[in-house]
Amino acid sequence: MNTEAFIRLAKNPKLVEAIHEPELRRWTEKYPYFNQARVLWMKASQLASADPVSDDELELAGLHSNDLRWLFFYLYPEMELSGEQPVHRRHDRFSGSYFDILNAASAEGGDAGESLKKIAQRLKESRAMMQKAESPEVQQPEIDRMEEQVRLLIHDAKYSEAIEILKQLNLINPKKSIYFADQIRFLEKIVENLK
Secondary structure (H helix, E strand, O other): OHHHHHHHHHHOHHHHHHHHEEEEEHHHHHHOOOOHHHHHHHHHHHHHOOOOOHHHHHHHHHHHHHHHHHHHHHHOHHHHHHHHOOOOOOOOOOOHHHHHHHHHHHOOOOHHHHHHHHHHHHHHHHHHHHHHOOOHHHHHHHHHHHHHHHHHHHHOOOHHHHHHHHHHHHHOOOOHHHHHHHHHHHHHHHHHHHH
Protein backbone atom coordinates (compact mmCIF):
# COMPACT_ATOMS: atom_id res chain seq x y z
CA MET A 1 0.00 0.00 0.00
CA ASN A 2 1.46 3.31 -1.00
CA THR A 3 1.23 6.52 1.00
CA GLU A 4 -1.61 7.96 -1.08
CA ALA A 5 -3.75 4.84 -0.55
CA PHE A 6 -3.09 4.97 3.17
CA ILE A 7 -3.99 8.67 3.34
CA ARG A 8 -7.24 7.92 1.50
CA LEU A 9 -8.11 5.27 4.12
CA ALA A 10 -7.06 7.55 6.98
CA LYS A 11 -9.31 10.34 5.69
CA ASN A 12 -12.24 7.96 5.25
CA PRO A 13 -11.81 5.01 7.66
CA LYS A 14 -15.12 3.46 6.57
CA LEU A 15 -13.39 2.39 3.35
CA VAL A 16 -11.25 -0.15 5.23
CA GLU A 17 -11.93 -3.71 4.13
CA ALA A 18 -10.62 -7.14 5.05
CA ILE A 19 -8.26 -7.15 2.04
CA HIS A 20 -6.32 -4.24 3.58
CA GLU A 21 -5.35 -6.27 6.67
CA PRO A 22 -1.87 -7.52 5.57
CA GLU A 23 -0.78 -4.12 4.27
CA LEU A 24 -2.05 -2.26 7.36
CA ARG A 25 -0.35 -4.85 9.61
CA ARG A 26 2.96 -4.07 7.86
CA TRP A 27 2.38 -0.35 8.45
CA THR A 28 1.70 -1.06 12.14
CA GLU A 29 4.81 -3.25 12.45
CA LYS A 30 6.95 -0.67 10.69
CA TYR A 31 5.54 2.27 12.69
CA PRO A 32 4.37 0.83 16.04
CA TYR A 33 3.50 4.23 17.56
CA PHE A 34 1.47 5.38 14.56
CA ASN A 35 -1.97 5.04 16.10
CA GLN A 36 -3.99 5.76 12.95
CA ALA A 37 -2.33 2.81 11.21
CA ARG A 38 -2.97 0.63 14.28
CA VAL A 39 -6.67 1.52 14.41
CA LEU A 40 -7.16 0.90 10.69
CA TRP A 41 -5.30 -2.42 10.96
CA MET A 42 -7.47 -3.44 13.94
CA LYS A 43 -10.61 -2.74 11.91
CA ALA A 44 -9.29 -4.64 8.87
CA SER A 45 -8.25 -7.53 11.09
CA GLN A 46 -11.66 -7.57 12.70
CA LEU A 47 -13.33 -7.67 9.28
CA ALA A 48 -10.97 -10.39 8.01
CA SER A 49 -11.37 -12.78 10.91
CA ALA A 50 -14.71 -11.76 12.43
CA ASP A 51 -12.97 -12.04 15.81
CA PRO A 52 -13.31 -9.30 18.39
CA VAL A 53 -10.33 -7.03 18.88
CA SER A 54 -8.11 -8.26 21.71
CA ASP A 55 -8.21 -6.29 24.95
CA ASP A 56 -4.47 -5.63 24.71
CA GLU A 57 -4.71 -4.16 21.22
CA LEU A 58 -7.75 -2.09 22.18
CA GLU A 59 -6.01 -0.77 25.29
CA LEU A 60 -2.88 0.11 23.32
CA ALA A 61 -4.91 1.95 20.68
CA GLY A 62 -6.92 3.66 23.39
CA LEU A 63 -3.78 4.95 25.07
CA HIS A 64 -2.85 6.90 21.97
CA SER A 65 -6.35 7.86 20.87
CA ASN A 66 -7.67 11.35 21.40
CA ASP A 67 -11.31 10.24 21.07
CA LEU A 68 -12.11 6.94 22.80
CA ARG A 69 -15.78 7.18 21.95
CA TRP A 70 -15.04 7.41 18.22
CA LEU A 71 -12.60 4.49 18.50
CA PHE A 72 -15.16 2.30 20.23
CA PHE A 73 -17.94 3.04 17.77
CA TYR A 74 -15.58 2.68 14.80
CA LEU A 75 -14.63 -0.81 15.90
CA TYR A 76 -18.15 -1.72 17.06
CA PRO A 77 -20.58 0.23 14.82
CA GLU A 78 -23.45 -2.08 15.75
CA MET A 79 -23.35 -0.65 19.28
CA GLU A 80 -23.91 2.87 17.95
CA LEU A 81 -26.89 1.73 15.92
CA SER A 82 -28.42 -0.04 18.91
CA GLY A 83 -27.98 3.09 21.04
CA GLU A 84 -25.85 1.31 23.60
CA GLN A 85 -23.09 3.20 25.34
CA PRO A 86 -19.50 1.97 25.38
CA VAL A 87 -18.79 -0.31 28.29
CA HIS A 88 -15.49 -0.78 30.03
CA ARG A 89 -14.21 -4.19 29.05
CA ARG A 90 -11.83 -4.53 32.00
CA HIS A 91 -14.17 -5.95 34.64
CA ASP A 92 -16.29 -2.78 34.82
CA ARG A 93 -13.75 -1.16 37.10
CA PHE A 94 -13.64 2.58 37.67
CA SER A 95 -10.66 3.94 35.78
CA GLY A 96 -10.89 7.55 36.92
CA SER A 97 -11.20 8.83 33.37
CA TYR A 98 -13.15 11.98 32.59
CA PHE A 99 -16.05 9.94 31.18
CA ASP A 100 -16.24 7.74 34.28
CA ILE A 101 -16.39 10.81 36.50
CA LEU A 102 -18.98 12.44 34.24
CA ASN A 103 -21.10 9.27 34.29
CA ALA A 104 -20.84 9.14 38.08
CA ALA A 105 -21.87 12.79 38.29
CA SER A 106 -24.88 12.34 36.02
CA ALA A 107 -25.90 9.20 37.93
CA GLU A 108 -26.33 11.32 41.05
CA GLY A 109 -28.99 13.28 39.20
CA GLY A 110 -29.46 17.00 39.00
CA ASP A 111 -26.92 19.39 37.57
CA ALA A 112 -23.77 17.58 36.36
CA GLY A 113 -21.62 20.61 37.22
CA GLU A 114 -22.82 20.59 40.82
CA SER A 115 -22.36 16.82 41.02
CA LEU A 116 -18.79 17.17 39.73
CA LYS A 117 -18.15 19.78 42.43
CA LYS A 118 -19.44 17.36 45.08
CA ILE A 119 -17.21 14.57 43.74
CA ALA A 120 -14.20 16.90 43.72
CA GLN A 121 -14.92 17.93 47.31
CA ARG A 122 -15.19 14.28 48.42
CA LEU A 123 -11.90 13.48 46.68
CA LYS A 124 -10.25 16.43 48.41
CA GLU A 125 -11.59 15.34 51.81
CA SER A 126 -10.48 11.73 51.32
CA ARG A 127 -7.01 12.88 50.24
CA ALA A 128 -6.75 15.00 53.39
CA MET A 129 -7.84 12.03 55.53
CA MET A 130 -5.26 9.77 53.87
CA GLN A 131 -2.49 12.30 54.45
CA LYS A 132 -3.54 12.68 58.08
CA ALA A 133 -3.61 8.89 58.56
CA GLU A 134 -0.15 8.61 57.02
CA SER A 135 1.32 11.29 59.24
CA PRO A 136 3.78 10.03 61.89
CA GLU A 137 1.90 11.76 64.73
CA VAL A 138 -1.20 9.62 64.09
CA GLN A 139 0.64 6.35 63.54
CA GLN A 140 3.16 6.52 66.37
CA PRO A 141 0.77 5.75 69.28
CA GLU A 142 -0.59 2.76 67.36
CA ILE A 143 2.94 1.55 66.55
CA ASP A 144 3.99 1.92 70.20
CA ARG A 145 0.93 -0.04 71.35
CA MET A 146 1.63 -2.84 68.86
CA GLU A 147 5.32 -3.04 69.84
CA GLU A 148 4.32 -3.35 73.51
CA GLN A 149 1.86 -6.07 72.57
CA VAL A 150 4.68 -7.96 70.78
CA ARG A 151 6.87 -7.73 73.90
CA LEU A 152 4.06 -9.16 76.05
CA LEU A 153 3.39 -11.98 73.58
CA ILE A 154 7.08 -12.92 73.47
CA HIS A 155 7.17 -12.87 77.27
CA ASP A 156 4.17 -15.25 77.32
CA ALA A 157 5.85 -17.46 74.65
CA LYS A 158 3.11 -16.75 72.09
CA TYR A 159 5.59 -16.47 69.24
CA SER A 160 3.24 -17.10 66.32
CA GLU A 161 0.94 -14.26 67.38
CA ALA A 162 3.94 -11.98 67.88
CA ILE A 163 5.15 -12.81 64.36
CA GLU A 164 1.78 -11.79 62.88
CA ILE A 165 1.85 -8.43 64.65
CA LEU A 166 5.46 -7.86 63.59
CA LYS A 167 4.46 -8.49 59.97
CA GLN A 168 1.78 -5.80 60.32
CA LEU A 169 4.30 -3.43 61.89
CA ASN A 170 6.68 -4.13 59.03
CA LEU A 171 4.03 -2.92 56.58
CA ILE A 172 3.00 0.10 58.66
CA ASN A 173 6.51 1.34 59.43
CA PRO A 174 8.84 0.74 56.45
CA LYS A 175 11.64 2.78 58.07
CA LYS A 176 12.12 0.01 60.62
CA SER A 177 11.50 -2.86 58.21
CA ILE A 178 15.00 -4.34 58.68
CA TYR A 179 14.52 -4.36 62.46
CA PHE A 180 11.12 -6.06 62.19
CA ALA A 181 12.37 -8.54 59.58
CA ASP A 182 15.20 -9.59 61.92
CA GLN A 183 12.77 -10.07 64.79
CA ILE A 184 10.45 -12.11 62.57
CA ARG A 185 13.31 -14.38 61.43
CA PHE A 186 14.49 -14.84 65.01
CA LEU A 187 11.00 -15.76 66.25
CA GLU A 188 10.41 -18.11 63.30
CA LYS A 189 13.63 -19.98 64.23
CA ILE A 190 12.42 -20.25 67.84
CA VAL A 191 9.07 -21.64 66.65
CA GLU A 192 10.85 -24.06 64.33
CA ASN A 193 13.15 -25.28 67.12
CA LEU A 194 10.20 -25.80 69.49
CA LYS A 195 8.56 -28.25 67.07
